[in-house]
Amino acid sequence: MSSIWLVSCPPEKTARVRHEIEGIEPAAQLVRMGTGAEVAHVAEQMRGGAVAAALYECGTGAAAEPVVDHLAHACGVPTVLVLVEQLDAGCIARLFLAGATEVIAAGGPAASRDGDAACTGEGPEDVLRSEPPVDDKRFMPGVGASADAREVLTGSDAPDAPVRPRPPKIASVATPSVPSESASAPCDAPMPSQATPAPQPAEVPAAPHDSEPPAAKAPAHASARVEEKGDQPSAPLVVAISGRGGCGKTTIVASMAWCAARMGLRAAVLDLDLMFGDLYRLMGVEQACDLGRLVRDEDSTEIPLEAIEQTAMRIAPGLTVWGPCALPEHAELLGSPVETLVSVLRQEADVIFADTSVFWGDAVASTVSHCDRCLIVGSAGASSDASASRAVALAARIGVPKTRMTSLFARLGAQGCNEERAMRFEMSVGLRSHVRIADGGTSVSELLAYGKLADVMRGSGAFVRDIQAFTQELVRELGCPLGAWDERQRMAGAHDQGRSRIKLPWNR
Incomplete structure (x- = not known):
């Protein structure tokens, strides 16, 4: 009943x-x-x-x-x-x-x-x-x-x-009890x-972007469909590709998404290394939600909104991850579902980051072809330059203009990753837009091995500074809403101007 x-x-x-x-x-x-x-x-x-x-x-x-x-x-x-x-x-x-x-x-x-x-x-x-005053009077029925x-x-x-149509709610993740952080560190959200x-x-699902819903009546069993671009404002899609594995692409994507969430954006992350991806482990998740739940019918372009909710992993407020598949053999069936997932997230998130595998399937190819910025990630290696050049050529053939591509040289300063090596990579790729990210050292790699991305991003080393600077520049260029972040930075700068610039031994 x-x-x-x-x-x-x-x-x-x-x-x-x-x-x-x-x-x-x-x-x-x-x-x-x-x-x-x-x-x-x-x-x-x-x-x-x-x-x-x-x-x-x-x-x-x-x-x-x-x-x-x-x-x-x-x-x-x-x-x-x-x-x-x-x-x-x-x-x-x-x-x-x-x-x-x-x-x-x-x-x-x-x-x-x-x-x-x-x-x-x-x-x-x-x-x-500002919180409204609390009414201490309890409700007494009588009307x-x-x-x-x-x-x-x-x-x-x-x-x-x-x-x-009802927007998908972002599934929460069970989080261990941890001490609350002070108000001066807004990014220090606990990792699950x-x-x-x-x-x-x-749950508090995301609200529609318009105060009045558009003229479209949806039944209770409404499913997500691929929407035509240009109907509504959509979140930009940033995709990272490479010609070979082990160049730090997954670390770059996870770190940039964390920084975007810190700046107040709703950052969605897709791990499109559908067979063997482990981006969720960098963020402290022990067991991933199976993205294969999006597969309903091999020929269908619809996926239930409930499936999008069930496959989401809430990492921290403003940061949610999807992928990979629990069964690698399901990866080849996710071409259309991933395209639909991206279409839904464009309406619900502020920015989308996607990590990819070296071997492209339909899901990766479709995501890359529709991206707003394509990062060509490279590092030290005998074939890094040649493989990255071929990745650029492939992305160009499927419709990504080189004006939307940026070469990203990772681990600058590590062994074999000096300035000369970075310049050689940039010349081989042949893109006008390029950026370099410093190496984080053994401390970063050890923390990431235990899923401590939050601890890494709380640091102040060269790796964190480069990631923060590049992420802020990129999301601002892509038109993401940073009004609240800019206001906080302005207020923090005004507060610091009133402080003394000398250090006195008050505690001695």
């Missing part, structure tokens, strides 16, 4: 709430009421039945806290869904504490960008938010549900309204030790 959902929302938001509920329970029956007090009163009368509740809050959700607490504890409602238009980390945390099982960002672009950080109260973004304030919405009886997705009810 399907559940009865008691809904409190403005009439113009009914279609949005109904769409979110159908994504959770397609056969649910909805009863809309005027206020949260009426929802709680009816839920108390129906105690013990198959009842769920959904509340739509035009503000931060502070007013819904006592209602949620009463529904979850006094009425015993197992599922309490809250949609908020203005994200506030403190309010969302209190909603979960009160008993909400899921909080959804229903606001505009600002809510979408901060959704991941707000759902956990931590993350690369260290934006100060009945009037007949004119109620409205049954089931199936085709509900009014038609333009609804955007396992990649087992957490229960979905405590």
Whole structure:
């Protein structure tokens, strides 16, 4: 038997709430009421039945806290869904504490960008938010549900309204308890030790980019489809390729994605070394989610949105990874699913980074051909120059102009990777855009072997400085939103100007 959902929302938001509920329970029956007090009163009368509740809050959700607490504890409602238009980390945390099982960002672009950080109260973004005062008064039922304030919405009886297909939620990863970092280190988000997705009810999925959804009605079983470019603003795609393995390509991609998340961007990472990729291990994940779950039908161009959620690995707020396959033999079936995945992530992320294998399949070729920047990674090696040149030629043949390519010489300063060797690589590749990344030494390689990418990026060596500088320059060139990051940097610079430049032995 399907559940009865008691809904409190403005009439113009009914279609949005109904769409979110159908994504959770397609056969649910909805009863809309005027206020949260009426929802709680009816839920108390129906105690013990198959009842769920959904509340739509035009503000931060502070007013819904006592209602949620009463529904979850006094009425015993197992599922309490809250949609908020203005994200506030403190309010969302209190909603979960009160008993909400899921909080959804229903606001505009600002809510979408901060959704991941707000759902956990931590993350690369260290934006100060003013929290509304907490109402200490508990909810006391006493207002009945009037007949004119109620409205049954089931199936085709509900009014038609333009609804955007539900965006995929980013699956959380079970994270070990670690001490919280100070506010002065916004990037020091904990790294997970396992990649087992957490229960979905405590999720804050990314909000649509538009305050009003486009005119397209989607059923509850909506699947992700490849969208035509130019319909909506899309996240830039950065792909790293090389002519041979072992040149540091995976380390470069993982480090750049971490820096992008630190700057407040929603960074999606694809490990397209589908057979034997290990990018997830660099980020501290012990067991990867199988990207092969995206394969449904060899000839199908559709994948369920639930499959995208199930294959996501949440590394830190603002940083999520997909790939590789658990069974290497499934790699050749992922050409079309990966293309669809990239299309979905272009609408949900701020920037996408993709690591590739030396041997290209359909998935790699399609991703490279649609990239906004192609990094040709090379390092020391007898055949590094010749193989990199062939990789450039192949990328050009599948439609990537050389103006979108950048040669990246890794491990500068290591044995056999001097200035002369780097210049020889750049001349062989023949690209006008080039960058060099310093070698991190044995300390970096040892930390990465144990999945301590966070510890590496907290350092201040030449490798970290080069990665940070190149990432910031690249994402800014690609048009990623860095307004919040620039403002924090400006405020930090103004704060430092007031400090003394001399060091006195105060502690002696």
